[in-house]
Amino acid sequence: MGITKTEIFTDQQNQVATFAKAFGHPARVAILQHLFKIKACICGDLVDEIGLAQPTISQHLKELKNLGLIKGSIEGTSICYCIHTENWAAMKAVVSEFLNQDLENKSNCC
């Protein structure tokens, strides 16, 4: 049905999935990488930097902002986006815990 049954999963599982979904598109990966690289936060040269139309970039930015991973502040007519470092760290903690799981014992079949 295209709808995810979030009710049957734990909060932690849903959180990992939600954050991971944010990185599940190369445009958002590219946006975040650019914001990390450019020390000063960047506004809409993202549209030039990445090869997508302005409304598309704006939409991706909105998703990242809704998740709290970036924040934007008005600079005249343009808007300055940057990484929300505290929230990024929090997200990283959740996702890293998932990624860094270890096999307790060696598996006995595969």
Added chain:
Amino acid sequence: MGITKTEIFTDQQNQVATFAKAFGHPARVAILQHLFKIKACICGDLVDEIGLAQPTISQHLKELKNLGLIKGSIEGTSICYCIHTENWAAMKAVVSEFLNQDLENKSNCC
């Protein structure tokens, strides 16, 4: 258009996105966690463990297998799935590099 323009991104960006998409659904997060937890690899009790229909679980397993994150071996009539540890480590390296980016300088606006 629902179609992602992968051509305009780097291989690394597409890789991060592809792996992240695998974790972008709580069912797949749950499946992977269960495979990590249960030392011996598990077959189709995943259907009982997680509350989704058998075809749905089978589909999620297929995606994870296609990405190389899990592997399955036939055990009689059932199939034994487990984490593909080498590939998991490789994935972790790619995703971690993305997550662990650091801001070079403090941002000057937000």
Added chain:
DNA sequence: TATTAATATTGCAATATTACGATAAATAGT
């Protein structure tokens, strides 16, 4: 070989995502 058990595949309906043109909203400068 017929039956049973476990998993995979097919087909389909519902919803989500991606992308962009057109347009609106906000602000700066004239």
Added chain:
DNA sequence: ACTATTTATCGTAATATTGCAATATTAATA
């Protein structure tokens, strides 16, 4: 106030994803 610039929103088309019932496949066992 008018214009230009920048970003957001709306509307819509195309594609992707999720989920499951029905069915097929595979392997063990009677």
